[in-house]
Amino acid sequence: MREFSLHDTSLRLSVAPMMDWTDSHCRVFHRLLAPHARLYTEMVHANAVIHGDRTRLLAMDPVEHPVALQLGGSEPALLAQAARIGQAHGFDEINLNCGCPSDRVQAGRFGACLMREPQLVADSVAAMIAAVSIPVTVKCRLGVDDDHDFGRFLAFVDAVAAAGCGMFVVHARNAWLKGLSPKENREVPPLRYDWAWRLKRERPQLQVVVNGGIADAAEAAAHLAHADGAMLGRAAYHDPYLLHRIDVAWFGEALRTRGELLRTLRPYVEAHLARGVPLNRMSRHWLGLFAGERGGRAFRQVLSEGAHRPGAGWALVEQALALTASGECAAA
Structure with missing residues (x-):
């Protein structure tokens, strides 16, 4: 397994964690299509990692590397324990979900509602960083509901970065915690890529990957002029050959049928x-x-x-x- 860092070229192209979709079989397929991309598991709650069926929940084939384990949760000690387990299972990165808007997530005080608790996220990140030697990263939204203040978003990032997080995957839209389904939350709130780009301009020391609504190769490539990478979600799943075309174009491999x-x-x-x-x-x-x-x-x-x-x-x-x-x- 090759060494992995936040400056790895796989930052340029990644596939989003998607519930019920990005299991190990999916990731093996995506790795075949895009040898240089970084892959993510479905979100797994820290409690499930600690107490659940790890053989199933943490299934991972060696060909998947580099692959990140995305955790859900809001208790620093439990997240740290789950992160240690994830590292022991061979994952290259631990990613904390601060973007999922589902009712279950809200009831459990994790996911997108953590955007309003930057200190708790910072404490969680600090605990995970102390527990593992692999990178700990965060996937977040721009805010929740009527949070339309870039300064508030920047303050969230700054608090978490001060705890040691060097990379943020930014789903460049708000999460609406009331009135929208998770599916609608991926489509209805307006995209504001300029906030993610501005974050990279104002905090150039951070690695910033843009996610949300990226539908084709041209859109993905456009983000590289403003950020460190583009993360594709549903477009890559519904049209997986898109991943292969992007990987070939960006990394110079031969196109295969x-x-x-x-x-x-x-x-x-x-x-x-x-x-x-x-x-x-x-x-x-x-x-x-x-x-x-x-x-x-x-x-x-x-x-x-x-x-x-x-x-x-x-x-x-x-x-x-x-x-x-x-x-x-x-x-x-």
């Missing part, structure tokens, strides 16, 4: 099938691979309808790929 990339996964898939993992647990992350391409709908349909059936294996993947053969030439 969608079919070639997916077939590279065959040994991984067959090894997990042999362990009793159903095909659909892996294939659900590939459904958008041919998004917008000829045969893409048929590819998705074959996998969606067949991968959950008992005995479904690699032959079904080849059946789906065969429907895209004409599009593969165009994709290259």
